[in-house]
Amino acid sequence: MNITGHEVPWLWEFNGEKWGFDPRLPRAHELEQFTLPSEIQEQIVNDHHLKCIRKVRNELLAETDWWANSDLTMTAEQTAYRQALRDITDTYTSLDDVVWPTKP
Numbered sequence: 001m002n003i004t005g006h007e008v009p010w011l012w013e014f015n016g017e018k019w020g021f022d023p024r025l026p027r028a029h030e031l032e033q034f035t036l037p038s039e040i041q042e043q044i045v046n047d048h049h050l051k052c053i054r055k056v057r058n059e060l061l062a063e064t065d066w067w068a069n070s071d072l073t074m075t076a077e078q079t080a081y082r083q084a085l086r087d088i089t090d091t092y093t094s095l096d097d098v099v100w101p102t103k104p
Contacts (some may be wrong), residue, residue, distance in 0.1 A: 077104035
């Protein structure tokens with residue numbers, strides 16, 4: 001299915017992982033009678049981009065979780081990197097525009 005120039009699968013997928021059915025999308029047998037308002041189309045695409053951004057962000061945070069062990073002290077750069085990752089969904093809504101922070 002093509003929504004606002006984006007190919008949107010029935011199941012949201014990212015890196016081969018299926019995220020589940022979005023109830024706002026029609027099933028194949030309903031397509032002939034179905035029209036999706038443009039504001040809903042845009043919201044579906046934006047929601048999908050945010051899910052993908054969160055997935056990558058969570059993976060990057062998980063890679064650095066060991067920095068926060070009780071027997072270690074994080075440097076200011078490590079703390080800033082992890083905070084920048086947490087804040088990334090407040091800054092970006094499009095997957096194409098994300099500028100990921102550099103890991104120290």
